[in-house]
Amino acid sequence: MAHIVVITHEHDRLLERKLFRRAESSYMIHAILEDLRRRGHSWTIAQGFSTKIAGDAAVLHVDSTTVDPAYIEYARGFPLCLNVGVTDISKSRVSTARVVPHDGWEGPVIVKGVLNCGGLPESRLNHRASRAGRPLPFPGARLMKEYQVFDRAADVPADLFHEPDLLVERFLPEIEPDGFALRYWLFCGDYDFCGRFVSRDRIVKGAGVFRSEPCPVPDDLRQRRKELGFDYGKFDFAVHDGKTYLMDANKTPGRVPQDAGEVASMPRMADALERMMRHALV
Incomplete structure (x- = not known):
């Protein structure tokens, strides 16, 4: 053992x-x-x-x-x-949906922080360090609780494209009759589970998810996992016009809601x- x-x-x-x-x-x-x-x-x-x-x-x-x-x-x-x-796992490194000025993308975009989970982990660790009288492990980390969505990339203020702690990304939720969907892939070694979370909110997050259904893992996403060196974790991604877009890569995923439908074992x-x-x- x-x-x-x-x-x-x-x-x-x-x-x-x-x-x-x-x-x-x-x-x-x-x-x-x-x-x-x-x-x-x-x-x-x-x-x-x-x-x-x-x-x-x-x-x-x-x-x-x-x-x-x-x-x-x-x-x-x-x-x-x-x-x-x-x-x-900063979004500026892992995201394949990044938008930059004049790159040809004319659809909706979302502005996120480059830190994982909006910088909440760094904020939490800084708070605990401060309470213990220790130096902050992530001084200057920016907490971004809410994401901004714009109908067009041209509507994004120009200075946001140049903020080092922000990322402008294609906004690609899949539209369903009862809400919006985002795909996720959970894996550990040679076992994996891929599904779609469906939410009533267009920004698909845990609190709003009411259904999960299985879906296949795109081959190019498996290759991306190898490139990033992941043994265990969770990827959030979208499939748009037949192309896969990785949004987030998480190496410390939280528990999957067991009441959302079929989930990883x-x-x-x-x-x-x-x-x-x-x-x-x-």
């Missing part, structure tokens, strides 16, 4: 306890690890890179857009570490991680 080390940011909390309830997690990796625990494996959280907990395998689960090289150095010491090659995710460990530890 293997011992797995989950490497998190020193100010992150994979597990949180509220009042007298047992500790819970909003991250998908927790459900996978708990399935593995029931099979006889064990796991530990290494909060920060200075603890140097030993193990048979690891998951680099630093919930921030960029990862400090010190975490990478620690992660490379394990026989297997998921996502050790994923150090930057956590036991099969755990199976895939077991296969990777078996191969690495031979």
Whole structure:
């Protein structure tokens, strides 16, 4: 049986306890690890890179857009570490739907922050560091709670195209009779699940999703995963006029709503991680 080390940011909390309830997690990796625990494996959280907990395998689960090289150095010491090659998931790096002035795109656009999840992870880590009297790990990180949508790229104020912490992107939700859809792809090793979230809001986000349905994974998206070095994670994408557009790549995905329809299987995710460990530890 293997011992797995989950490497998190020193100010992150994979597990949180509220009042007298047992500790819970909003991250998908927790459900996978708990399935593995029931099979006889064990796991530990290494909060920060200075603890140097030993193990048979690891998951680099630093919930921030960029990862400090010190975490990478620690992660490379394990026989297997998921996502050790994923150090930057900024939208300016991963998005294939970026719009720049005069590139020919005349449809609707959305203005986002380049940080993952609108900069919320960085804001949360900065807040916890400040409360602990520690230096801010991401000074100057911009929190962007709301995205702006424009009917045409020409309507976007010119200065927004030149803001280094903003990204102008093609706005490509799929229009359904009962709402709007965005595709997602969840994967761990050789197991994956691809589906479409349908929401009543044109900006498709978790709170507004009321249905999920399976769909195929485009071959070019599989190639993009290889290029970005992902072992485990979630991609948000759109298919428009037969072309695939990657919007977001997340290396620390949250739990998938179980009431939204057919979703990824956590036991099969755990199976895939077991296969990777078996191969690495031979």
